[in-house]
Amino acid sequence: MARCVVRLQSLLCEPVLQQPYLLGSAVTRHLRRPLPWVASQHRDFHTTRGVFKDAAENSKITIHFINQDGERTTTTATEGESLLDVVVNKNLDFSGFGACEGTLACSTCHLIFDKNVFNKLEPLVDEELDMLDLAYGLTDTSRLGCQVFVQKGMDGMTVQVPQKVNDIRKAAESSWKQ
Amino acid sequence: MLMRAGFTDEDRVIVHSPESKHPLIGEYEKGARKRAPGLGVPWTRQNFHFIQTSRVFRLVVCSFRRYLLLTEATLCHNMSTCILRAPVSKGFSLQFATTFAKKTSCYGVQRLGSTAAPQPQVCIVGGGPAGFYTAQHLLRSHKGVQVDVFEKLPVPFGLVRFGVAPDHPEVKNVINTFTQTARQDRCGFYGNVTVGSDVTVEELKQAYHAVILSYGAEGSRSLGIPGEELSGVHSAKDFVGWYNGVPGNKDLKPDLSAETAVILGQGNVALDVARILLSPLELLKKTDITAGSLEAIADSRVRRVLIVGRRGPLQVACTIKELREMINLPGTQPALDPRDFQGLREAVQDVPRPRKRLTELLMKAALEKAAGKEAEREWSLRFLRSPTHILPSPDRSRAAGIRLAVTRLEGSGEHARAVLTGEVEEVECGLIVSSIGYQSLPIDPAVPFDLRQAIIPNRMGRVQQAPGLYCSGWVKRGPAGVIATTMNDSFDTARSVLEDMESGQLDTSTPRAGACALHTLLKQRGVTPVSFAGWEKIDAVETARGREVGKPREKLVDVRDMLKVASL
Numbered sequence: 001m002a003r004c005v006v007r008l009q010s011l012l013c014e015p016v017l018q019q020p021y022l023l024g025s026a027v028t029r030h031l032r033r034p035l036p037w038v039a040s041q042h043r044d045f046h047t048t049r050g051v052f053k054d055a056a057e058n059s060k061i062t063i064h065f066i067n068q069d070g071e072r073t074t075t076t077a078t079e080g081e082s083l084l085d086v087v088v089n090k091n092l093d094f095s096g097f098g099a100c101e102g103t104l105a106c107s108t109c110h111l112i113f114d115k116n117v118f119n120k121l122e123p124l125v126d127e128e129l130d131m132l133d134l135a136y137g138l139t140d141t142s143r144l145g146c147q148v149f150v151q152k153g154m155d156g157m158t159v160q161v162p163q164k165v166n167d168i169r170k171a172a173e174s175s176w177k178q
Numbered sequence: 179m180l181m182r183a184g185f186t187d188e189d190r191v192i193v194h195s196p197e198s199k200h201p202l203i204g205e206y207e208k209g210a211r212k213r214a215p216g217l218g219v220p221w222t223r224q225n226f227h228f229i230q231t232s233r234v235f236r237l238v239v240c241s242f243r244r245y246l247l248l249t250e251a252t253l254c255h256n257m258s259t260c261i262l263r264a265p266v267s268k269g270f271s272l273q274f275a276t277t278f279a280k281k282t283s284c285y286g287v288q289r290l291g292s293t294a295a296p297q298p299q300v301c302i303v304g305g306g307p308a309g310f311y312t313a314q315h316l317l318r319s320h321k322g323v324q325v326d327v328f329e330k331l332p333v334p335f336g337l338v339r340f341g342v343a344p345d346h347p348e349v350k351n352v353i354n355t356f357t358q359t360a361r362q363d364r365c366g367f368y369g370n371v372t373v374g375s376d377v378t379v380e381e382l383k384q385a386y387h388a389v390i391l392s393y394g395a396e397g398s399r400s401l402g403i404p405g406e407e408l409s410g411v412h413s414a415k416d417f418v419g420w421y422n423g424v425p426g427n428k429d430l431k432p433d434l435s436a437e438t439a440v441i442l443g444q445g446n447v448a449l450d451v452a453r454i455l456l457s458p459l460e461l462l463k464k465t466d467i468t469a470g471s472l473e474a475i476a477d478s479r480v481r482r483v484l485i486v487g488r489r490g491p492l493q494v495a496c497t498i499k500e501l502r503e504m505i506n507l508p509g510t511q512p513a514l515d516p517r518d519f520q521g522l523r524e525a526v527q528d529v530p531r532p533r534k535r536l537t538e539l540l541m542k543a544a545l546e547k548a549a550g551k552e553a554e555r556e557w558s559l560r561f562l563r564s565p566t567h568i569l570p571s572p573d574r575s576r577a578a579g580i581r582l583a584v585t586r587l588e589g590s591g592e593h594a595r596a597v598l599t600g601e602v603e604e605v606e607c608g609l610i611v612s613s614i615g616y617q618s619l620p621i622d623p624a625v626p627f628d629l630r631q632a633i634i635p636n637r638m639g640r641v642q643q644a645p646g647l648y649c650s651g652w653v654k655r656g657p658a659g660v661i662a663t664t665m666n667d668s669f670d671t672a673r674s675v676l677e678d679m680e681s682g683q684l685d686t687s688t689p690r691a692g693a694c695a696l697h698t699l700l701k702q703r704g705v706t707p708v709s710f711a712g713w714e715k716i717d718a719v720e721t722a723r724g725r726e727v728g729k730p731r732e733k734l735v736d737v738r739d740m741l742k743v744a745s746l
Binding site: 093095099100101104107108126127129130131133136 | 318498
């Protein structure tokens with residue numbers, strides 16, 4: 001019964017919490033806190049939704065994406081899913097992203113990371129490096145989105161889809177593609 | 179009923195009659211209509227006739243003696259196919275008509291739009307990756323545009339279906355995104371229509387606001403050496419077309435009876451050919467390689483494949499993934515000469531990472547002896563060899579060998595040139611596959627073509643000196659690059675088209691008829707277009723047949739079979 005009440009509260013509060021500017025910060029903080037008589041896990045000032053769910057499963061991690069045109073989108077992801085999954089599941093409209101659907105047969109899910117995040121990522125295997133080598137706008141902090149899996153330490157990170165640059169493409173053409 | 183079908187009071191439609199010379203038969207304001215008596219039976223083919231009776235249009239759809247009477251209704255200032263409001267009758271709604279029309283491969287069903295939004299008509303020539311990616315970008319960026327894709331074969335997808343090797347099914351996943359694009363209401367597919375002969379580009383320009391040429395490269399570069407026309411010599415395009423089910427290549431019958439095969443060129447296509455020639459049968463059996471070619475390969479006596487290039491190891495055009503695959507191919511071993519790689523370790527220290535890793539992999543394969551067993555089949559890369567003659571057999575009926583001139587490099591890096599030294603050597607072989615590049619061909623005099631570069635002269639996808647014409651893909655840039663390259667290129671062309679629509683460079687204010695205008699024309703010429711629903715029938719048959727033999731699909735290789743299935 002208490003749990004029902006708790007769920008109801010989260011249900012009602014969700015839309016409001018998504019736009020915290022609607023209420024004062026004190027109010028939203030209050031709404032995020034679980035009701036005092038519910039003996040469930042209690043987390044203060046947590047930025048994730050689903051406060052009443054278990055921490056291990058379903059932690060929501062906030063990720064900022066910048067698309068080819070420089071536009072910024074913020075979304076949440078679940079721990080364990082790949083960044084390609086995030087783009088697909090959240091319907092982020094990046095043209096041509098993930099053409100081979102995560103099978104390491106293209107380089108269209110190429111993403112650029114901040115250096116500090118990049119260094120903490122799982123090391124690359126040869127197969128990923130093989131495809132990454134063919135990507136446009138390759139940088140020192142580039143990875144393929146289908147091979148990077150969301151972890152807690154990524155909360156708040158920004159990833160960038162490489163900007164479309166004509167010169168890079170022309171330079172790549174005079175190199176040894178096919 | 180009308181509201182359920184999604185019409186608003188503002189919706190208006192223009193109906194086209196195939197017999198009429200003008201796309202606009204007339205405009206009727208809402209209110210001036212009468213209900214048609216009764217309701218006919220579902221439509222099987224779209225063949226519209228217009229009967230004008232005292233300010234009431236009755237659209238009669240005739241096909242095989244079945245008629246459907248509908249009320250006309252509203253007009254819209256642009257539409258490519260006729261879709262009419264269904265009369266108020268039980269069980270019949272526009273949604274049903276739409277689904278039914280699509281399922282029965284009717285010409286195409288167009289959702290009516292409101293008069294406020296312009297509906298530019300765009301035609302894309304070529305249903306491969308370039309065509310579909312261009313269509314995708316246009317449809318996504320412009321909410322009113324109608325895009326029609328014309329394709330020479332009854333089946334879409336171009337090189338994704340016919341070029342990507344059978345053992346690379348993941349690369350073909352892009353078909354899913356193309357399918358989504360083709361299934362959209364504002365996208366029409368017309369297979370089995372050859373632009374240039376069934377319909378001219380001039381006729382397309384009149385029916386559409388913009389025509390985008392994305393027909394790729396259907397020819398190959400020729401070697402230009404004596405003996406090229408001998409039996410046993412094939413272009414890689416034809417060989418790949420043979421094992422991938424291109425209808426025009428099904429009777430290729432390459433000679434696989436000799437022990438040695440020579441492939442000229444060292445790009446990814448050359449490696450594909452080598453891999454298919456040497457792959458164990460158990461692996462090929464599970465791919466979508468055609469049944470005919472699988473049979474021929476089962477009887478193949480080819481055990482040694484030489485992949486020959488004019489320049490050195492630092493200039494190979496293939497990429498590392500394909501090379502790795504070749505090195506790890508079961509039942510085979512690489513036979514690379516370590517002398518080719520002397521001094522290269524230092525030379526690669528400063529080159530870009532992709533080239534460095536590729537060269538290091540090559541050196542590793544050359545210098546390390548394969549541990550343990552000797553493999554039955556062997557492949558090797560021959561560098562600094564340029565073909566000068568193809569040598570005939572004693573009875574001059576076929577190729578029996580090839581003469582290769584030894585070259586040396588002038589300059590270094592990606593732009594090093596091969597220069598003849600005067601030495602030659604000869605290799606005995608029974609099969610020669612020339613993998614030196616595909617080549618685009620001109621298809622219509624109305625389209626400017628640069629014969630030297632074998633592309634359509636253009637700037638950012640806008641064809642030079644031909645307003646209203648655009649191009650994307652290989653026919654725009656030349657036949658190089660992977661699907662991702664073509665994707666970006668197609669998006670660029672789509673952007674140019676959209677910019678021109680926005681700026682008024684492309685005048686979309688007057689409506690154009692679109693596919694509707696071509697309907698009678700094609701019929702008169704005996705051409706039956708295959709719709710996307712028709713392709714989906716072919717797809718279902720191929721997949722079902724494939725399942726019976728443990729393959730993802732068993733491709734239909736005859737156009738007649740395809741047309742038969744599509745028309746069921």
